[in-house]
Amino acid sequence: MSQLSLRLRLMLGFILLTLICWGVASVGSWWQTRDKINALFDTQQMLFAKRLAAMDPAQLTQQPLTLPKTKKLLRHHRGEQDDDVLAFAVFTRDGRMVINDGDNGKDFRFQPSRDGFSNGKLKGDDDLWRLLRLPTADHQFVVMVGQQWEYRDDMTRDIVQANLIPWLVALPVMLLLLLWLVMHELAPLKRITRQLRLRAPADETPLVEPRVPQEVRPLLNELNALFVRIGEMLQRERRFTSDAAHELRSPLAALKVQTEVAQLAHDDRAVRHHALKNLDAGIDRATRLVDQLLTLSRLDSDEKLQTEPINLQQLLQQAAIDHYASAQDAGVEITLDAPDSPVIRAGNPLLLALLVRNLLDNAIRYSEPGGSVQLTLSARGIKVVDNGPGVSSTALSRIGERFFRPPGQEKSGSGLGLSIVSHIARQHGMQASFGNRPEGGFAAEIGW
Structure with a gap:
């Protein structure tokens, strides 16, 4: 299923959920309608039995009275009715039938001591009936009213069918509209897919789709x-x-x-x-x-820096030790000035060590023999100064650009050292500044 397209999965899901919901609603409707029909017919039976129980017993003869059938009373215009599904009979206390409806009522079995509703069968009939036994007020007679269960079930089925058939007819139309809606709403994704498929590898233009869904x-x-x-x-x-x-x-x-x-x-x-x-x-x-x-x-990459707390005194001391030999070879003295209290700053130890190394390399390379390089640490930054020739005012504005070297330089280099320093400083939220000293020489300062 996971290999199917989103459109096909949505279509199958809509169809399945719609059919399940329709089936559950049909079953629920049938049960609810059946319950209401039974309550209605039970009430009808009770009212009918109460009417019969209110009859004057003196009107009842000694011989059982059988009413004529409806078809004999009305030959035409009888309406649509099933007069044989509701039957009644009146018995004396000893079980003698004194009156019936002239149809199924004459087949009622007398129930001596069971008042109220019950289920039972008639004489010579296997159909199940809903029976009501109600005694008269003087307890001289017993009224029995019955109705076929099959009639109630048929009525329930007919009502449910009348309600559900229109929905059943509309179901295919609704599913087709749902499928069309899915295809219509997923069309922007297809257009985006087409743009991606036809896109050149080096194309940087953004994807444009005005009808893209808010979720996408x-x-x-x-x-x-x-x-x-x-x-x-x-x-x-x-x-x-x-x-x-x-x-x-x-x-x-x-x-x-x-x-x-x-x-x-x-x-x-x-x-x-x-x-x-x-x-x-x-x-x-x-x-x-x-x-x-x-x-x-x-x-230049956008990789996230792995930082940790760094003791800058120790970092600068190690850098001065590492450059001591090359400074001696060049006839340059390195001095370190750091405060007594530790200066701790979060950063990448390898990159910050590279920053200090490039500053010292640059200062040692351009210092005059017999000169000095001063490495200073404070709570606000790092400063490296030398007593070299410095740079011209025109070239000073371009110091830090990659591959830029001031004109007339005799020392070898690529013009990348200070550019690397500027990059590392920016990645650590620091500012790198370069300038000539008033008393002569060049100063590089990293501040935060």
Whole structure:
């Protein structure tokens, strides 16, 4: 059943539920009508018996009085009536019949001591009758009134049929209208399905369907939002591919040149050693570039950050220790200034460590030999300053853009370090700002 279409399941469900409801209503109607018919005829029998019990006993002769049949009294215009289904007879206390209706009443069996309603049979007849025994006020006579159960059941059936046949005739029409309504209301879903089937993989335009049901509208909105996110993801992937191809072209070309130089060196060990050294440095630069590109690609994604409380003093101390050797090689001194009380902030430890590492790498690379890099932690942010040449005022506004490097830079780099810093800061709800120091040098500050 789960493999059937929604439209077919709704159609089958409507048909099944309609037939079940119609069947239950028919049975309920039959029982209710039967109960009302029995109550009505019981009342009729009681009133008829009370009328007979009010007769003057002196009018009754010693011989049983039998009334003539209706057909003998009225030859024409008798109406539609069944005068043989309701019968009566009057008995004396000792069981002698003194009067009957001239038809079935003469076959009543006298019941000596059972007043009220009961079920029984007539003489020579197997049909079941509803019988009423009612004594007269002076207790000299007993009135018995009976009616066939078959007549009551037939009456019940006829009334129920009269009520249900119009509904039975209208049932196919109602089912057809229900099926049409299901198809009509599901038509917008078919149109949405057709749009999806004909949609190009890179199509970012939203699905448009004015008659979509209110219950399906959130699904349509989420689909359109998904298309937007997929479009943004594809743009990021295209940009990453384009950036990677552009930025890797120069390092790879340099590696190829150094490889050719090493091959042409032959017995010149100095030239070959120099070429291999440059080749090794080029591989390191290419590796760093690829690592930064992959990091930037991950930061561009919409993945939810896994955060935890981080002690920033410990994080900065570890970063300073990790960069101590490279700073000594460059002739730069690293100092750390942090408060005594712990500064705890929720964040991703790997990304925040990467943020501090990029800031220190950038500061060490552009500091002059004999200079210093100051790493400062406060309750409101992190600050990294150096005593390098800084950047020009025209280039300062573009610092943090991917692949942007100020003109005239002699140091190697890809222009991704500060861009990664800006991305990580934004993901953690922080603000990254960069600027020149009045006394000289460059300052990068991460505030929150």
